Amino acid sequence: MNRATPRLRVLAALPFVLVLLAYLLVLALWYDRLPDPLATHFGPEGGGRADGFTGRTASAFVSTALLLGTAVGWNLFVRRNALWGAWATAGFTGTLLVLVLRDNLDAADAAEVVSPLVNLTLAAAGAALLALAGLALTRLVPEEEPAAGPGAEDGPRLPLGPSEVAGWSRTSASRPLTVLAVLALAAVPVTLLLAPWPGAWPALLGPVVGVPGLALARVRVTVDRRGLTVRPALVPRPRVRVPLDEIAGATARDVDPVSEFGGWGYRVRPRRTGVVLRSGEALVVRRDNGHEFAVTVSDAHTAAALLNTLVERRGRL
Amino acid sequence: MLFRVDPASAVPLGDQIAACVRGALADGSAAPGERLPAARELADSLGVNVHTVLRGYQRLREEGLIELRRGRGAVVVPGATAPDRARLVSRLREAAAEARELGLTEEEFLDLARTSLG
Structure with missing residues (x-):
């Protein structure tokens, strides 16, 4: 399992708590010296003059x-080697929030408040400082264990006769992804027809989301003498194939998209790749190099059993 | 669903493929409305001729278990009765094989079937 440990989650939340406390402390100290409303957004004119107020x-x-x-957000997706990122984010956000308060300090009129661009540099410095702290704290988190799925030796089996040939094929679909992709594609003609041209250009992003979305919304998973193949149900390409030669073993288990893959879709993580369309039953294949490939599909147990049998048979020949 | 064929068996490969689909329908691992793999793809998977697979699919179509449509491929007939129908066809084929073993002619077997109906 590659899930974040409680210690990692605490260490990822810690910088935000510290920064929040510091921010609230500064706010309390300066509360009477701040204008109401505060200048909270700054434009490029006049070297960063206020143009938004809260x-x-x-x-x-x-x-x-x-x-x-x-x-x-960081707590959901954090990994050991990204812990510094949580600290950097907290440092950047916290520094910026405090600097905006400082810019507002003793201002008679919030509209006159100026937030110089150098603030961003200072925020970056704050981010770097906390990133170093985060990096140092990474040592407190035990290293993630490499995925140790069962090999062909102890995985499920499917008895096959000596001359028998077998293949397994099944489609796996995600309804939310289908809806999302269709909406994204449908938005294109609708927007282009209804909106005047220059304002309609974001509609062109529709296919960028819709086409890969639709390709992943329904996939066909095939296990046969060539290995494991995953491709869109409607077209033969693009496809992902793990050749039988590179498979060490297969197993069926439940996967959690968020904690194991950081979301849904075609996911690439260190040592783990997957076509993850939902949570639950998945066929998980371990490669010879220890990396895992997972695809969420029903009846994964049969597929894993067939793969293990085919891998074993290859070894015998 | 799982397809398994044995080229060494006396049963024609197309019939073996049809039997796989019937079995999958009967035990629920293929659902009504489910799309079967394209014939060419399944042929590649199993290392058999595409016409062999098509022969199997054609037989399933004659048995009313799948629909074959140009461009849409092979789809298990929708409706809750498909699994029961698959089981019925399997039993009929077993009965036919038994009749052949007993040395019954086609006419005699059909007569028997007709008698069972009435």
């Missing part, structure tokens, strides 16, 4: 929500 208390809530939201 109430003093409201902005405290918004900032808190921002930090907590980012913390939750």
